[in-house]
Amino acid sequence: MPAHADTPAAVTRSFRPRDGLASAITFLTIVPLPVGADAGLGGAAVWFPVVGAAVGGLTGGVRLLAGAAFAPSVATVLAMIALVIATGALHQDGLADTADGLGARGARARRLEVMRDSSTGVFGALALIAWALLLFTTLTSLDGDRALRALVVACALARWAALAHAAATPAARSDGLGAALRVGRPALVVATVVCVIAAPAIAGPVPGAAAIGAAVVVAGLSVAFARRTLGGRTGDTLGATVAVAEVAVCVVLLGVWQG
Secondary structure, three states: OOOOOOHHHHHHHHHHHHHHHHHHHHHHHHOOOOOOOOOOOOHHHHHHHHHHHHHHHHHHHHHHHHOOOHHHHHHHHHHHHHHHHHHHHHHHHHHHHHHHHHHHOHHHHHHHHHOOOOOOOOHHHHHHHHHHHHHHHHHHHOHHHHHHHHHHHHHHHHHHHHHHHHHOOOOOOOOOOHHHHOOHHHHHHHHHHHHHHOOOOOOOOHHHHHHHHHHHHHHHOOOOOOOHOOOOEHHHHHHHHHHHHHHHHHHHHHHHHHH
16 A cells, blocks of 8 residues: 555545445456545445445356356356456455464464465365355355345345454554555444345345344454454455355355245
């Protein structure tokens, strides 16, 4: 980030709705949008669930449309590929690095060092396999319409979980994405209200409430993990929170819908 990104004038500019939305899209997806050099991520936080819902809509749309021509398993694989491509594998990379850090022996500094290693270790590979298998199995078990709704809700709530994670944990490092994402109370409140309204509206009252509960649990566990093992958040723990919350919400929705 530029050295002057945290000046009062820059923070004020970053909270313009247009700049905040553009920053959120640029940060969370591979879509290149013109963002001012001083925009930062301050105003982007409030837009995270909205951008997440759009990513879920894209992914679910692929699952729905591909399901008309292919078996559910093939359509699900195509949807998962679309999800990874649309987000630049940002959250999967964070999940793998966080798992490697969790598996490393030693003090916090050693774990943080392992997480910065660009190579993926055994724990990271296992985490990615588990993520892929759970999401694949869940989405394959849903019809196209429910898969679409599940992904919209899951992707929105997963980005909210990352905001909650960021708001409740200090930065473990002075640099990196973890330090750059600073979530204020107003942004978190607005994002929470959006999710509380949208999840039941899209998934149904009971499934929506269950999905919110799953996201809250993941956010709480991720906060506890980051504080205890790393001393705070990093870009990797934010990404891992999103990836785990996506799967958790989809699994819970499947259970409620089939219950």
